[in-house]
Amino acid sequence: xxxxxxxxxxxxxxxxxxxxxxxxxxxxxxxxxxxxxxxxxxxxxxxxxxxxxxxxxxxxxxxxxxxxxxxxxxxxxxxxxxxxxxxxxxxxxxxxxxxxxxxxxxxxxxxxxxxxxxxxxxxxxxxxxxxxxxxxxxxxxxxxxxxxxxxxxxxxxxxxxxxxxxxxxxxxxxxxxxxxxxxxxxxxxxxxxxxxxxxxxxxxxxxxxxxxxxxxxxxxxxxxxxxxxxxxxxxxxxxxxxxxxxxxxxxxxxxxxxxxxxxxxxxxxxxxxxxxxxxxxxxxxxxxxxxxxxxxxxxxxxxxxxxxxxxxxxxxxxxxxxxxxxxxxxxxxxxxxxxxxxxxxx
Amino acid sequence: xxxxxxxxxxxxxxxxxxxxxxxxxxxxxxxxxxxxxxxxxxxxxxxxxxxxxxxxxxxxxxxxxxxxxxxxxxxxxxxxxxxxxxxxxxxxxxxxxxxxxxxxxxxxxxxxxxxxxxxxxxxxxxxxxxxxxxxxxxxxxxxxxxxxxxxxxxxxxxxxxxxxxxxxxxxxxxxxxxxxxxxxxxxxxxxxxxxxxxxxxxxxxxxxxxxxxxxxxxxxxxxxxxxxxxxxxxxxxxxxxxxxxxxxxxxxxxxxxxxxxxxxxxxxxxxxxxxxxxxxxxxxxxxxxxxxxxxxxxxxxxxxxxxxxxxxxxxxxxxxxxxxxxxxxxxxxxxxxxxxxxxxx
Numbered sequence: 001x002x003x004x005x006x007x008x009x010x011x012x013x014x015x016x017x018x019x020x021x022x023x024x025x026x027x028x029x030x031x032x033x034x035x036x037x038x039x040x041x042x043x044x045x046x047x048x049x050x051x052x053x054x055x056x057x058x059x060x061x062x063x064x065x066x067x068x069x070x071x072x073x074x075x076x077x078x079x080x081x082x083x084x085x086x087x088x089x090x091x092x093x094x095x096x097x098x099x100x101x102x103x104x105x106x107x108x109x110x111x112x113x114x115x116x117x118x119x120x121x122x123x124x125x126x127x128x129x130x131x132x133x134x135x136x137x138x139x140x141x142x143x144x145x146x147x148x149x150x151x152x153x154x155x156x157x158x159x160x161x162x163x164x165x166x167x168x169x170x171x172x173x174x175x176x177x178x179x180x181x182x183x184x185x186x187x188x189x190x191x192x193x194x195x196x197x198x199x200x201x202x203x204x205x206x207x208x209x210x211x212x213x214x215x216x217x218x219x220x221x222x223x224x225x226x227x228x229x230x231x232x233x234x235x236x237x238x239x240x241x242x243x244x245x246x247x248x249x250x251x252x253x254x255x256x257x258x259x260x261x262x263x264x265x266x267x268x269x270x271x272x273x274x275x276x277x278x279x280x281x282x283x284x285x286x287x288x289x290x291x292x293x294x295x296x297x298x299x300x301x302x303x304x305x306x307x308x309x310x311x312x313x314x315x316x317x318x319x320x321x322x323x324x325x326x327x328x329x330x331x332x333x334x335x336x337x338x339x340x341x342x343x344x345x346x
Numbered sequence: 347x348x349x350x351x352x353x354x355x356x357x358x359x360x361x362x363x364x365x366x367x368x369x370x371x372x373x374x375x376x377x378x379x380x381x382x383x384x385x386x387x388x389x390x391x392x393x394x395x396x397x398x399x400x401x402x403x404x405x406x407x408x409x410x411x412x413x414x415x416x417x418x419x420x421x422x423x424x425x426x427x428x429x430x431x432x433x434x435x436x437x438x439x440x441x442x443x444x445x446x447x448x449x450x451x452x453x454x455x456x457x458x459x460x461x462x463x464x465x466x467x468x469x470x471x472x473x474x475x476x477x478x479x480x481x482x483x484x485x486x487x488x489x490x491x492x493x494x495x496x497x498x499x500x501x502x503x504x505x506x507x508x509x510x511x512x513x514x515x516x517x518x519x520x521x522x523x524x525x526x527x528x529x530x531x532x533x534x535x536x537x538x539x540x541x542x543x544x545x546x547x548x549x550x551x552x553x554x555x556x557x558x559x560x561x562x563x564x565x566x567x568x569x570x571x572x573x574x575x576x577x578x579x580x581x582x583x584x585x586x587x588x589x590x591x592x593x594x595x596x597x598x599x600x601x602x603x604x605x606x607x608x609x610x611x612x613x614x615x616x617x618x619x620x621x622x623x624x625x626x627x628x629x630x631x632x633x634x635x636x637x638x639x640x641x642x643x644x645x646x647x648x649x650x651x652x653x654x655x656x657x658x659x660x661x662x663x664x665x666x667x668x669x670x671x672x673x674x675x676x677x678x679x680x681x682x683x684x685x686x687x688x689x690x691x
Contacts, residue, residue: 044547045518174636175405204404204574209618209632231548234577234620238627257624275552277581278622279689283600284398284582286559289552293517309549 005032006076006225007056007193012069012093014048014055023297025051025064027249030325031242033193036223040240040257042230046294048249049229050115053195056227057106058097066093075109076192108138111191115198117178121170127154127181128166131188138189153184158214176207183214190222197229212239233276237261242331245269248295248305251325255332265334268306304337317342357430358392359568360416360536365389365425365440367411371641383641385411386422387592390667393536398562398569400583400600402576402615404637408592409572413538415440416570417456418447429454432535452482455529459541461521465513471499472509475528482532498527501564502557519550523557530561540572555582576619580604580689588612591640591648594667598674605688608676610653613686647679655684 014026026048033039041049054060056071071092095102114120122130131150135141141149147166154162157180170178179199186194196215200208216239219226228239236243237257244254245266253266264270274288281287292309295301301308307318317337325335367386370379386408393399401409415422418439427439432453439450455478458464465474475498476491485491496506502523513521522542529537542558543551559582561567573579579586580600587597588611596609607613614633635652638644644651650660659679670681678684 044549176636204637205576205618206404206614206633207636208620210634212620213632232620233548234622237622237624238620240624261622261624272549273622275549276622277552277555277577279577279580279604279616279619280621281581283580284559284584286556287552287581289556290549291553293519293550294547296517 003034004074005034006074007033007227008070008072008089009052009056010070010072012052012055012071013067014051014060014064015067016064018063021298024249024300025297026055028069029244029246029249029251030069031244031251031254033225033227035192035225036219037242038219038226038228038240040228040230040236040243041246042233042236042243043246044231044294046248046297047246049231049246050197052246053112053197053227053229056092056195057110057112058092058095058102059106059112069093073105073110073193075105077109104138107134107191108189109191110193110195111186111189113182113186113194113196113199116202117175117182118170118202120182121178121185123169123171126167126169127173131166131185134185134188150184150188153187154181156187156218157181157184158210159184175203176210179203179207179211180214183211183218187218192225194219194224194226195229196226198231199228200235201230201232208235215239233273234278245272248297248300250305251333251335252306253332253334253336254325255328255334256330259330259332263332265328265332265339266306266336267310267312267338269334271309271311304335312338314338356394358428359395359430360570361392361426361428362412362416363390363426363428365412365415365427366423367408367415367420368423381641384592384643385640386415387640389425389589389592389594391587391594391597393568393570395535395568396562396566397584398571398582400579400586401570401572401589402574402579402586403589404574404615406591406637406640407589408640409574409589410540412589413456413540413570413572417454417538418442419456429536448482451478452532453534454536454538455532455534457522457525457529457537457539457542460545461518461525462545464525465521467513470510470512471495471504471524474513474524475499475531478528478532494531495527498531501530501561502527503553517550518546519553522546522550522554526554526557526561530565530567533565534567536568536570538570538572541574542571543578544573544575551578558582576616588615591638591643593648594675594677595649596674596676596678597667598676602671602674603688606674607686607688608670608674608681608684609649609678610655610684610686611649613688614652614654616689617687647677655680 010030012026012029016023029052043049055066072089073092074088132146135146135149151162159165159180200211240257243257243260245252247268253269271290275290290309303319304323307313321342323335323337325333326340328334368382368384371381373380403409414420422440428436429439430436472495475495479485499506504523543554583600585599586603588595590611596612646662647660647665650656665677665679667675667677670676
C-alpha cells in the first residue's frame with residue numbers, strides 16, 4: 001500500500017527549438033515522488049535528467065519549452081486558486097512560468113540545489129543578505145526574524161560560526177562550505193520537495209561524503225522529498241530509495257534502489273552497472289564496456305533509443321517501434337521489448 | 347618484456363627525488379612576496395618499466411603539479427627527475443635546457459583531462475595527430491604522415507577515413523581517443539595521463555580504460571596515472587601513491603594499499619567513496635574538516651587536525667615517508683600500529 005505522491009510527472013515532454021532542428025531533451029518521462037522519499041534521476045550527459053528537474057521548477061531556458069505532459073504537484077502550504085486545482089493537485093506544466101502561482105511554489109514548496117555553487121550565489125551580496133532575501137520573499141517576517149531563521153539554517157547545515165559566515169561573500173568560502181551555504185539557501189523556506197541537481201559533482205570525495213550525509217540526515221529529520229539528479233551510480237546507491245534511469249530523454253527503467261542495483265531488467269541498466277570500475281572489481285581486468293557512444297541529440301535513433309548499442313538488439317523490432325514503460329515486478333518498471341513483446345502488426 | 351608485470355628488480359624508468367614546486371604568493375602594487383604555496387613539497391617515487399603508477403589525492407594536493415613538473419611543462423623549484431632514456435642513459439629532466447629536452451619529448455607524452463579543451467577545433471585529425479611527427483621527427487611528406495596517422499587511429503579504435511574531419515564531429519570518448527593517438531604517435535615510453543577519464547560519461551569511461559590497458563600491453567607503455575577517482579585508480583594501477591597537501595602520505599602495490607592501508611588519510615579517502623551497492627550503506631564515513639591551505643599548512647603531520655588517531659606527537663613532528671612493510675611506504679608515526687579499515691575485495 002503506497003501513500004499518495006506529492007509529485008506525479010506524467011509523460012513530460014520538454015523540447016528545445018533550435019535553428020538546426022528540434023532537440024527532444026525530455027521525451028515522455030513519468031515518475032512519482034512521495035513525501036520522505038529520495039528519488040534518484042540517473043543517466044549520462046544528454047539524457048535529460050537536468051532538464052526534467054528544471055521543467056518541474058519551470059525554469060527551462062528558451063528556446064526550451066515544456067510542450068506536453070503533466071507535472072501534478074500537491075501543494076503542502078501555499079494556497080492556489082481552486083480553479084487551478086484538481087483533487088488537491090496543481091498541474092505545474094499548465095502554470096505560467098513567470099506567474100504568481102509558480103513563483104509562490106518555487107523556493108517555498110519546491111527548492112533547487114544547483115550544480116555549480118560558485119555560479120549560484122551573487123558575488124556582490126553577502127550570504128546572509130541572500131538568505132534573508134529568500135526567506136522574506138516567501139514568509140511574512142521582519143528583517144530580524146529572517147536573520148534568525150537564516151542563522152538557524154546555516155547552523156543546521158553545519159556551517160561553523162554562522163554569525164561570521166552570515167557576513168561573508170560566497171567567494172570567501174571553501175568549496176564544501178559554499179555547498180553547505182547553497183543547501184541552507186534551498187532549505188530557507190522549508191520546502192516539501194528538494195531538487196538536487198548534481199549537488200556533489202564539483203567537490204572532492206571527502207567533502208562529497210560530508211554533503212551526502214548532511215542531505216541524508218536533513219531528509220530524515222524533515223521527511224522532505226528529494227529528487228536527486230546525478231550521473232554517479234555510487235552516489236545513487238547511497239542516497240536514493242527509488243531510482244529512475246534515463247537515456248536520451250526517456251525513462252528506460254525505474255524501481256526501488258535494491259531492485260535496480262541487484263536485479264536490473266533493462267539492458268542499458270545492466271550494461272551500465274557492469275561497466276563501472278568499483279573498489280570491488282578485480283584490478284587491471286578489462287571492463288565489460290558499452291560499445292559506441294551516446295548519439296547526438298539531432299540523430300536520435302528511431303525505435304528504442306538504446307538499440308544501436310544494445311547487445312540484445314532485435315532487428316525489425318527495436319529499430320522500428322519504441323517500447324513503453326511497463327511494470328516488470330513489484331514497483332519496478334522497464335521499457336524494453338525483451339520484457340514486453342512488441343504488439344503484432346503495425 | 348611482458349607488460350603489466352612488475353619489475354621491481356629492474357632499474358626504474360623514472361625516478362623522482364625530493365621534487366619541490368613552490369609558487370610565490372604576491373600581494374599589492376609592487377607584487378611583494380608574502381609567502382609561498384608549497385604545491386609539491388619533497389615528493390619522491392619511482393616508476394618501473396611497464397607498470398602503471400597511480401597518483402591520487404583531492405583537488406589542490408599537488409598531483410597535477412607533480413605530473414607537469416615531470417614533463418617539464420612547468421619548472422620545478424628543486425629536486426631531481428631522473429629519466430632513463432631509450433639509449434640507456436639516465437638524465438635529470440629537472441635541469442635540462444629546452445634544446446636538450448626536445449629529444450626527450452618523444453619518450454614522454456601526456457594525455458590531458460578535458461578532450462573538449464585539448465584539441466584545436468581548427469585542425470583536422472590528420473593535422474592534430476601528425477603535429478608531433480612534424481615537430482619532433484621532422485617528417486614533411488604528407489603520405490608518410492597519412493600512413494602513420496591511419497595506423498595510429500586504427501590502434502585507438504577510430505576509423506582512418508575520419509582523418510580529415512574536425513574534432514567537433516566527435517563525441518567525448520572519441521575525442522579522448524584522438525588525444526591518446528596524438529600522445530602515442532611518437533611511440534613514447536612514459537605516458538603521463540592526467541585524469542584521462544574524469545570528463546567522460548560512465549558508459550564511455552570503461553571503453554577508454556580498456557583502450558589504455560590494451561595499448562599498454564601492445565606498446566609496452568609505462569603510465570603515470572593521475573586521478574582523484576579511487577575506483578578508477580584501483581582498476582588500472584599496479585601501484586598507488588596517495589598525496590595530501592603536497593606530500594606523499596602512502597605508496598604501495600594497489601591490492602595491498604586497498605586491503606591494508608597504513609595511513610589514516612588513505613583509510614578516510616577510501617571510506618568516502620560511495621559504493622554502488624545500496625546494501626552497503628552505512629559504510630560511508632565522512633572525514634571532518636577541510637583540506638588545509640598549502641600556503642599555511644598545520645604543524646607536524648599535515649593531516650593531524652582531521653585525523654581520528656591523532657596524538658600529541660603528530661602535532662609536533664612531521665612523519666617521514668618510510669617503508670613500513672616491504673614495498674609499502676607510509677608517512678605516519680603510527681604506521682602499522684593502527685588497525686585501519688581497507689576495502690574487502
